[in-house]
Amino acid sequence: MAQIGYGYGSEYQLLRFLGHHRNELELALHKAGVPDGDFYWFDFDYADRDRILSGDSEICGLSFLEGRFDNYSEVKKEIKSYSWTFNSWQYWDAVFIVNNVVYFVEAKAHKDELKSGSKTHGGTNSDAIFAFMSKQFSCATDEWLKDYYQFANRISTVAMINKKGIQCKLVNIYFIDGYYDRERGINKDTSREEFEEEIEKELEALGLSKEEKDKYVIDLFIDANPHP
Numbered sequence: 001m002a003q004i005g006y007g008y009g010s011e012y013q014l015l016r017f018l019g020h021h022r023n024e025l026e027l028a029l030h031k032a033g034v035p036d037g038d039f040y041w042f043d044f045d046y047a048d049r050d051r052i053l054s055g056d057s058e059i060c061g062l063s064f065l066e067g068r069f070d071n072y073s074e075v076k077k078e079i080k081s082y083s084w085t086f087n088s089w090q091y092w093d094a095v096f097i098v099n100n101v102v103y104f105v106e107a108k109a110h111k112d113e114l115k116s117g118s119k120t121h122g123g124t125n126s127d128a129i130f131a132f133m134s135k136q137f138s139c140a141t142d143e144w145l146k147d148y149y150q151f152a153n154r155i156s157t158v159a160m161i162n163k164k165g166i167q168c169k170l171v172n173i174y175f176i177d178g179y180y181d182r183e184r185g186i187n188k189d190t191s192r193e194e195f196e197e198e199i200e201k202e203l204e205a206l207g208l209s210k211e212e213k214d215k216y217v218i219d220l221f222i223d224a225n226p227h228p
Helices: 010-020 022-032 072-080 123-136 149-163 192-206 210-214
Strands: 094-098 101-108 168-176 217-223
Touching (some): 010 022, 010 168, 072 149, 123 149, 168 192, 192 217
Antiparallel strands (some): 094 101
């Protein structure tokens, strides 16, 4: 997510459900595969309100795990070995812990948000990032740096953290009918079926099987606009 929208978009919907519908959200997470237990949600940092509408900045990097998990030093060592800036490498829409398992949340409010663009991502670090991805998944190809780079990056990170002894999963929350900008007349509302079609395209492009994905990923579909 980048900037929060006025009443629409993934950041708005996630903030809305965390603030107004927390019980419903947590119940849905349990039904999707998060085991019973108390939720601990990590707070965001504050930011310049002139630069970021919400006045807050997303959770960045992985340093928030330090002191909570003995194996964190191994995670840190692994990422640093690839020689990119560790503390600004990943941005997370939300992070929570249940029963000592870490869940990294990525929110989407319309199907186009699954794509990162067809150009090669990673900048000067693209070779190192691809080497990192390839170490986690033997099926990784150049496509992992293109259209579905964000997902490829995140599932690789989650796979590595698990291999280093910290249990974690990526939670993709898809907000059905969650992107309607009344002021600008933009309607990108997406149905569950449309999201699922795009997820299939994503897996096909990356060469990932559903079984491989499901080891590390929980998909949750939430109706952002249920009729009262």
